[in-house]
Amino acid sequence: MFGDMSLRDPYEVLGVARTATPEDIRSAYRKLAKKLHPDLNPGDSKAEDRFKEVTGAYEILSDAEKRRRFDAGEIDGSGTERPQQHYYKEYAGAAGPRYQNTSGFADLAEEDDFLAELLRRREQQARRAPGADRLYQLQVDFLDAVTGATRRITLPDGNSLDVTIPPGIQDGQTLRLRGKGAPSRGDGPPGDALVEITIRPHKFFTRDGDDILIELPVTIAEAILGGKVKVPTPSGAVMLTVPKGSTTGSTLRLKGKGVARRDGSHGDELVKLKVMTPAQPDAELESFLSNWTPNYDPRRDMQP
Amino acid sequence: MIISKTEFLYRAQTDQETLQLWISEEWIAPQGPDTEPEFSEADLARAGLIRNLQQDLGVNKEGVGVILNLLDQIHSLRWALSSRLRAGETEGESGT
Numbered sequence: 001m002f003g004d005m006s007l008r009d010p011y012e013v014l015g016v017a018r019t020a021t022p023e024d025i026r027s028a029y030r031k032l033a034k035k036l037h038p039d040l041n042p043g044d045s046k047a048e049d050r051f052k053e054v055t056g057a058y059e060i061l062s063d064a065e066k067r068r069r070f071d072a073g074e075i076d077g078s079g080t081e082r083p084q085q086h087y088y089k090e091y092a093g094a095a096g097p098r099y100q101n102t103s104g105f106a107d108l109a110e111e112d113d114f115l116a117e118l119l120r121r122r123e124q125q126a127r128r129a130p131g132a133d134r135l136y137q138l139q140v141d142f143l144d145a146v147t148g149a150t151r152r153i154t155l156p157d158g159n160s161l162d163v164t165i166p167p168g169i170q171d172g173q174t175l176r177l178r179g180k181g182a183p184s185r186g187d188g189p190p191g192d193a194l195v196e197i198t199i200r201p202h203k204f205f206t207r208d209g210d211d212i213l214i215e216l217p218v219t220i221a222e223a224i225l226g227g228k229v230k231v232p233t234p235s236g237a238v239m240l241t242v243p244k245g246s247t248t249g250s251t252l253r254l255k256g257k258g259v260a261r262r263d264g265s266h267g268d269e270l271v272k273l274k275v276m277t278p279a280q281p282d283a284e285l286e287s288f289l290s291n292w293t294p295n296y297d298p299r300r301d302m303q304p
Numbered sequence: 305m306i307i308s309k310t311e312f313l314y315r316a317q318t319d320q321e322t323l324q325l326w327i328s329e330e331w332i333a334p335q336g337p338d339t340e341p342e343f344s345e346a347d348l349a350r351a352g353l354i355r356n357l358q359q360d361l362g363v364n365k366e367g368v369g370v371i372l373n374l375l376d377q378i379h380s381l382r383w384a385l386s387s388r389l390r391a392g393e394t395e396g397e398s399g400t
Binding site (some may be wrong): 029030033034037039040042043085086087088089090091092093098099100101102103104105114115118132133134135156157182185 | 306333335336337339340342344345346348349350352353356360361362371373375376377378379380381382383384387388391
């Protein structure tokens with residue numbers, strides 16, 4: 001009878017005449033739905049297919065426009081199912097003790113050791129169930145993420161949580177704080193707090209894995225003649241020797257000035273030079289350069 | 305996974321006031337503190353059932369409470385029965 005679901009006549013499915021009023025259709029649907037709703041028939045897997053069919057038919061016939069189009073032959077009885085609903089029966093077993101109601105067999109348990117044991121274990125399980133995990137977000141400064149820090153989160157319930165940020169933490173990494181989640185509803189252990197870390201960008205440092213990258217402005221003189229310049233690193237400024245004849249894009253490596261690794265070693269800081277001409281016109285530089293003829297072509301590689 | 309109240313209201317297609325009623329009637333029992341309740345997929349499916357009962361089947365408020373109560377008992381009975389049957393099978397295998 002219920003075999004071919006795709007093209008069944010919705011009037012036939014609901015068992016109503018083609019002349020049925022909307023009220024007739026509704027009451028026919030309700031009658032069938034009460035019998036077939038999957039959650040009212042948790043043990044009957046056939047009811048679910050049949051319910052889908054009935055609901056699909058009702059979707060057409062309860063909507064005046066869809067019903068008119070079906071009557072006119074513009075649409076058929078298929079493809080009108082509602083989006084898939086997850087029925088409660090799929091979760092009832094796993095929903096845990098919250099919705100359990102064992103009063104349906106509590107009297108039988110008095111005479112049956114097995115049922116009595118089942119009830120006892122169920123209660124114990126409910127009591128010992130751990131609390132839920134809680135999810136938090138924490139923004140940390142770039143340098144705190146590199147060198148490590150302790151930060152305090154204020155929780156919605158007014159309490160606070162101290163989070164130790166290990167040196168070298170990555171953007172998007174999640175820290176698990178054992179036992180800092182929701183308390184158990186019984187006497188089980190509390191859940192965990194999961195803290196997702198976002199790293200704020202820094203004014204001049206960026207990061208590539210364990211390495212710190214920085215673009216360091218230098219004067220024309222420092223680039224051409226070389227010299228010692230002060231470079232910031234996460235652990236404080238250091239002096240760096242710019243070699244003679246450097247240019248924009250030259251990269252110098254400061255060993256061990258990068259981000260801490262798990263094994264205790266450190267990444268490097270990579271310093272990329274950027275030659276800066278004076279921001280204001282400089283008469284001395286102008287007069288000096290007017291007597292100078294460059295003997296190189298910086299646009300050599302750009303010939304068409 | 306935990307579902308927040310905002311997400312729950314959206315996915316259950318319901319409003320704050322209705323949800324408050326469901327919770328005070330104990331039809332839905334979220335975890336966590338009242339100020340920040342935490343819902344599960346099971347709670348969401350239960351909300352779907354409540355909606356089906358009220359909107360599609362025309363069950364009134366008192367009826368929903370009765371149905372959910374009996375349904376919870378049925379699920380507990382089904383769980384007890386299936387545990388009993390499984391225990392029976394193991395006994396059979398060990399050869400009594």
